Amino acid sequence: MEYKLGIDIGSTTLKLVVLDERNKIVYKSYERHFSQVRTLLAKRMGELKKLLEGKPLQVALAGSAALGVSEETGLPFVQEVFAATQAVRALYPQVNTVIELGGEDAKIIFLKGAPEERMNSTCAGGTGSFIDQMAALLGVELDELDALSLKAESIYPIASRCGVFAKTDIQPLINDGARKEDLAASIFQAVVNQTISGLAQGRPIEPPVLFLGGPLSFLKGLGALFCKTLKLKTNEAIFPETARYFVALGAAIYAGGAGQQMDYAQLMRHLDTASRPARRLEGLEPLFASEREYAAFAARHERADAPHGRLEGFSGVGYLGIDAGSTTTKLALIDGEGRILYSHYCRNEGDPLGVVIEQMKKIYATAGKEMRLAGAAVTGYGEQFIGGALRCDAGVVETVAHYTAARYFNPKVSFVIDIGGQDMKCFRIRDGAVDDVLLNEACSSGCGSFLETFAGSMGYAIGDFAKEGLFATQPVNLGTRCTVFMNSSVKQAQKEGASVADISAGLSISIVKNALYKVIKVHDAAELGEAIVVQGGTFLNDSVLRAFEKELGKEVVRPRIAELMGAFGAALYARALGREQSDILTAQELESFTHTARPLTCQGCANHCRLTVNTFPGGRKYIAGNRCERPVTGEKGGGLPNLFRYKYEKVLELAQTPSPAASGLKVGLPLGLNFYETLYFWKPFFESLGCQVLVSGPSARNIYYKGYQTIPSDTVCYPAKLMHGHVQDLMDRGAQVIFYPCMTYNFEEGMGDNCYNCPVVAYYPEVIAGNMNLAGRQLMMPYISLNDRDFFIRRMEEELAAFGFGQKAIAVAADAGYASQRAYREALFARGDAALQKARETGSKVLILAGRPYHIDPLINHGIELLMSSLGFTVVSEDSIRPLGDKARLDVLNQWTYHARMYNAARACCQMEDTALVQLVSFGCGIDAITTDEVKAILSRGNRLYTQLKIDEINNLGAVKIRLRSLLAAMEEREKQKR
Structure with a gap:
């Protein structure tokens, strides 16, 4: 008996198929390898000894991670698309198109006419790893995600080409109470859309269609949405039972014609060559030279702590702060002296409201009966939802909450950086007010989830993985790249013999460099001032903190409550309200609390906002997803010019x-x-x-x-x-x-x-x-x-x-x-003049919303201008500002009409009081890379605030609202200082 062995080493899984002389499958396996490819392969080959020993054997390798193993062992390698195509043509010759989704790879193979394959090249969005991340975000297993998707009633538009965009789309929906069933189906629909638009790219997907790969094998809801979107009839969609093995199956078929025969013992000698690590290349400087140096570092940061008190039996006045963040929920209860009586930090698990209610019940049960809550404030993405559900006394924008907490630890703070699970917020402080807000717009490779993703892929809990990097001798130089590219770099480092410690330290250094050079865009550490406060759960990682200090060449303040700073700042804000009694739900009201959520499409105007209507006890409602006040109040808006x-x-x-x-x-x-x-x-x-x-x-x-x-x-x-x-x-x-x-x-x-x-x-x-x-x-x-x-x-x-x-x-x-x-044009100028005049008469603040003609399209801007109006701004456009009469002296060649309008508007902004400029930039706009720096420079010279909003096909008004409210708070603080 002769056997053919196909080995498919993918980005996240290892698949093996053994065929007999009749091409019948006699063995198959499929499992995640957690980057331990060689160890797992050796284990599986040990299981095959009884079947293969003493038999003629032909072997071929395939898959995105198999080429290196092939080079080391001398075993034949076949490109995975070619392998899959061989298997398809052998088993399903009638198929015209193949769609395959793997762990980090996605492919469409066109077999009708001129054969062609299209594959994702720079992003793992819309693949198995993307779905894994989304399931983790919802706090469910994959099989539960699949079951939920089959019960969906509504589909929300979700980005899929990048997990970062998807998270920023999904998190506000979670925080606003959207049903998990609808979110699960929305995630699958996003994968479908990404595959069709991102890979097909104009070429028709003609039936019959064969669906391959692990995700399409396990997830029935995903397959159903593919069929619905492509309008496939039952006989036009094929989901084979062996879908996840097709590349390995094709490799085995290829091996049969490769002509390289061996026995089991020879194969194991080949594989033993691959199990020996290659020579390790020189790495970066270690984070700590010795344990003594680390001890001094740890002792210095231990000193930045808030005073603590006891909640048990407490009978005084308390102030509660809640931070409903993108992936975590934080609570801090303080007394009148600012002592922390109680704190809590945990993952949302897709239910931030449930987390807060559970913790509030615990606070009420632990404290003395005479405790009186005099104030409660909430911040974060879930601010309005949580605040509306629990009757919090105030909502506070994130930047203000974090600045309030940072100022507690260092009254002279000059720069605050907060790195959370998927968000990075940085803001400069000038004259006691937030001056410049910077957020990661398009990438989370400098955030905690980035580090956590790698820890999980290597089989480590995040805490253990972080500790590994403290004393690494040769941290890997990974640069500042997105998660997909970084994954390739990590695999290469492993191939070269890098230890887990070296990779952990290298990733921590990468997070810091991404924050400094891609988000903050630092040219000189002096730009950040001398009093820097770092916050967020990611900075609890001492490796990240040390890398940050080493890169800047200066010491910073990291409070011991770094992960609680938003909640602590909200609690301080609640104390400053000066209330006698909070309106927040009592212990008795919490016991009878109920909450329902239902999706709804607003018909109030042409925007057709996808709303989530939350209903609380007493008939109270919170409506999320609206871009104007009409669904809430029935009114179009405040009557301000727009x-x-x-x-x-x-x-x-x-x-x-x-x-x-x-x-x-x-x-x-x-x-x-x-x-x-x-x-x-x-x-x-x-x-x-x-x-x-x-x-x-x-x-x-x-x-x-x-x-x-x-x-x-x-x-x-x-x-x-x-x-x-x-x-x-x-x-x-x-x-x-x-x-x-x-x-x-x-x-x-x-x-x-x-x-x-x-x-x-x-x-x-x-x-x-x-x-x-x-x-x-x-x-x-x-x-x-x-x-x-x-x-x-x-x-x-x-x-x-x-x-x-x-x-x-x-x-x-x-x-x-x-x-x-x-x-x-003249009517537009006249309208702009009238809007500015009315703003001066009414005392309204003015926002110049600068973009391009097509940015007025509600499907493109997602109603951002309505959000601005709801915050009390008069909104004018860059092309409604009359030319100033002279050409600006700029640092760039001013040769584009749309750019020239923006520069003119920025200069006009510097000449007007109570005015700020917000620039809209479409993702993918290369030449706006020129305008952003130049517009910002013009405004900086005029001591004006600059805000940039990047927009795409997906609605992400949660992050936009944070930016705009931060801008409004900064403008108001400047006014106070003038008075």
Whole structure:
């Protein structure tokens, strides 16, 4: 009997398959390897001794982590996609498409026509490890996550290309009381969307479809959502029982034709070569030179502590602080002297409210009957939900809570950095007020969950893993990279013989470098001042704290209650309220407390917010997910001017006004990108020619899904991705011609050195033409400029000659377009002037919301401007600020129209009182990397606050609200100091 052995060493699992001469499976195994590949492989091969010893054997390796083992052992290696394809063609020849999800790999293999495979390259979002992280976030096992998903009633939009984005989407939903069933299904739907849009990238997924890999083998809810989204019939979706073994199965089939035969003893000698660690490369400087040095370090940080008292039998006045964070919940109860009577720190486990109620019951039961709670304040992501449920006396924005606590330990604090589970908050203190708030926007590789993920992958509890790094002799130099790339670096280090201690220390150093150089963007440690306070559970890791001090070259203050600082600051804030009695729920009310949550889609306006309606005893309600006050109060808003809303309503009114011509050429204009301002030119232009102008509908998720399968790039900005759906919508509406010009130049406005459009805005029609099936419609995409009237008329005469439009008619139409565009610009300036005047008259603070024309789209900005209005700001746009009359002297080449408007607005902001600027930046916008630094520099020179908000297709108003409330608190504190 001859056997064929296929070994698939994936990023997280090890799979083995043994085939007999008839290609029948006689052995298979599948298990996680926790980065201990060689140890586990040796163990499994020992189990196979009885089956394989003395028999002819052919072997092949496959998988993302197998190439190194192949090089060390000399055993044949087969690329995993080729291996899987061999198995598919042998067992399921009718299949046209294969979708495979692994631990950190995701693939689509197209077998119909020209064979092609597409695989994730830079991110593990939408894979098994992503699902593992999301299950841990909800506090459930994978099988429970799957069971929950099958009972879902609603799907929330969740990012999947990165666990960081997904966590920031899911955590606010958890904190707002969303049902776990709905969250589980939303996570699976995110994986489906990522696979289709991120990997297929425009190529149709044709049935029959074969689904492979562990996640698709174990998770029935995930498979069901794939079938629903791809509209597959029962016979068009194949889920084989051996789905998770297919790469190993294909490797075994490949081995049969490789011609390299051996026996069991020879194979074990080969594998023994791989089990010997390679020579270790030189590492970084150790964190501590000796245990004596560590002892002195620990003693110094022990001194930064808050006084403690006893809760048992306490009968005085207490003040409660609650910090409902992204992954953990913290409580601190203090007395009138600031002594900590009780504290608690734990994971949310998907139920922050339950955690707080349990701890409050414990406080009431332990304290004396005469204890009186005089104040209770809550902070963190769950502030409004927890505060509303328990009737807390005040909510306090995170930055204020953390600064209040930091000031307790060092009244002269100059810089505060808080590193939590997935969030990093840094803020400078100037003249006793928070001056500059910095948050990690797109990556958690500098946060606690980053370290915890690696500890878990290596089979360690986080506490034990952290201690390993204290006395590492050669910490691994891992740099500052995302978790996916870092995973590869860690595996390489293990291959070279790095110890767990070296990896632990290297990761701690990496966290610090990421915080300093990617988030804070420090050029010199002096920028942070001399009084630095560090907070957050991650800094309880002495390795991280030591790495931070060594990198800065100075000592910092880490309170012993570092993980409780948000709750402690909230408690101090509650004490400062000066109340006699708190309104928080009593012990008796807690015993009868009930809570229900139901999803709802608001129909109050075109935003159609996905709401979670929480109901508490007495009929009290808390509504989460709303972008304005209408679902709560029934009112549209506070009546403050909002130029973003004005611009959107005006362009929507223009788009939805029927053309005068009842017949004639049907010309479609997609309502996206630069059409949000050039529609004022193009619609009158074509209507003057007697055309029926059709404008695509307002952006919505259904519009996006109309075209998302034709998007060829996962990294292009979301506003560009939307254009595919808008073009498809125009075809559905019956447009004969879709007019979408390539415009290198915008209108010349005299504020810059040139007037370029960004490359995506200028040339995206080329992408549409190359990736969409226009089904016989004509895509008219001339290269034109609107700054030269005569040239424009000649160019459009050439373009429209086939439709019988002559030069005279085009000239008249052009004049109509130019007149309309000028009228719109002047009306916008006038509206901006009026808004600023009203703000001065009413005393309202002003926010200049600076972005690009398409940022007024509610699907893109997620109603951020409504949130600003609800906080009491007058909102004006960067293009409603009149030109200052002179060109700014800048450190960059000012050649982009949209940039020039931002620089002009920033300069205007510096000349106005009670005004701040918030810049909207779309993820994937490369050239906004130029604007952010320059706008910030202009505002800094004018002693104005700068806030940047990064936006994508996913709604994350929780983090946005923290930023805006921090900005408002800083502005108010500056006002107090002036008085």
